[in-house]
Amino acid sequence: MxxxxxxxxxxxxxxxxxxxxxxxxxxxxxxxxxxxxxxxxxxQAVIDAIKNRVDHGVFGYTFVPPSAAGALVDWLLKRHQWKVNPSWLLYCSGVVQAISAAIQSFTEEGDRVLLQSPVYTPFFEMIKKNNRIVVNSPLTLVNEKYEIDFASFEESLQQGCKLFLLCSPHNPSGRVWTRDELLKIGELCLKYNCLILSDEIHSDIIYKDFKHIPIASLSSDLSERVITLMAPSKTFNLAGLQASAAMIKNEGLRNQFHETLSRQGVFSLNTFGMIGMEAAYKEGxxxxxxxxxxxxxxxxxxxxxxxxxxxxxxxxxxxxxxxxxxxxxxxxxxxxxxxxxxxxxxxxxxxxxxxxxxxxxxxxxxxxxxxxxxxxxxxxxxxxxxx
CATH class of the missing domain: 3.90.1150.10 (Aspartate Aminotransferase, domain 1)
Incomplete structure (x- = not known):
């Protein structure tokens, strides 16, 4: 240490x-x-992998190799008991870019997008910058711990929200949502036909006696209605390498998301981003x-x-x-x-x-x-x- x-x-x-x-x-x-x-x-494995690539000396066009996807898939299974197929993966330079792309993919201008404040600032920014309407179901602070007001949450969904932005674990408070809370969120979003975009970028830094649960892992129904975003940037301090991944099981949703990325000219990751990501998940x-x-x-x-x-x-x-x-x-x-x-x-x-x-x-x-x-x-x- x-x-x-x-x-x-x-x-x-x-x-x-x-x-x-x-x-x-x-x-x-x-x-x-x-x-x-x-x-x-x-x-050190990340630093060594990047140094080895630098020593090679040629930095032409690259693609994300299957080994990088395999490293992430193995990591998710081992740490979070979530079995992900490599075919579900799409890549972005960062989670904020992916949030914006998801809003563009699964909503139209003027649609309502749900969040729970206080929450990560770009949630608000990406909704507003894409000309969607913010619907807020505020969290409730009880005995120095945030809880979800599910009556308010359901009332918000009844307004016709097309997408819910879930921050799991929660930023800024560090709250790790329980299985029961996530199941209730999922149940209500399924009831009102609201997709879930789950930002799980902080999911690997969890303290003793708590456990992160990917909401998409909870049921087959939920797995078809959740877009999960993760990255090695918070876990391993690699934000500057700009590499993140979206896990989308539903093929139709995945194709929509991929089409949005294609329109934005996003086709691969930075060479050092994908190398750092693979090394971190394999050996970190x-x-x-x-x-x-x-x-x-x-x-x-x-x-x-x-x-x-x-x-x-x-x-x-x-x-x-x-x-x-x-x-x-x-x-x-x-x-x-x-x-x-x-x-x-x-x-x-x-x-x-x-x-x-x-x-x-x-x-x-x-x-x-x-x-x-x-x-x-x-x-x-x-x-x-x-x-």
């Missing part, structure tokens, strides 16, 4: 996290615990196990610090992901005042909860996927900001 304590200078690498705080927050000298990437090197499991243990310790460190030094801040119960959703409402400050304190007094960059839609007011999102010393520095700045 000592590899995760290594401090790596990411400046002058075009790092969004470390080099765009001026553009995003208005200040350059901020400690960045905001955007969702890690400050860790990926598994031991590294991931150590990562999750390290993140668990980081999380416990944050929770203990808040309890001792900032008891007015609570953390929504995190069951997965490397993101913590901090409830700052007891501070009795506005979101603008909180942002100003963090930036000007604490010199700390956290994601403001308002980015995640209704229900995000009074919250901030903290990324703990960094060396322990960096977590300590961020918490010291948080304390200084709020003293």
């Amino acid at each position: 000592t590899i995760f304590n290594e401090k790596i200078d990411r400046l002058k690498t075009s790092s969004v996290k470390w080099e765009l705080t001026k553009e995003i927050f208005g200040e350059a000298d901020l400690w960045p615990m905001w955007v969702a990437d890690m400050d860790f090197k990926p598994p 499991e031991a590294w991931l196990k150590e990562l999750i243990d390290y993140l668990q310790e980081n999380k416990e460190f944050v929770l203990n610090f808040l309890k001792e030094h900032l008891p007015e801040i609570s953390c929504v119960k995190s069951e997965g992901t490397y993101l913590l959703w901090l409830d700052c409402r007891k501070l009795n400050v506005t979101d603008d005042e909180l942002r100003q304190l963090l930036i000007e007094k604490g010199k700390l960059a956290l994601e403001p909860g308002t980015k995640y839609g209704p229900g995000g007011e009074g919250f901030v999102r903290m990324n703990i996927a960094c060396p322990r010393e960096d977590v300590k520095e961020g918490l010291a700045r948080l304390k200084r900001a709020l003293e």
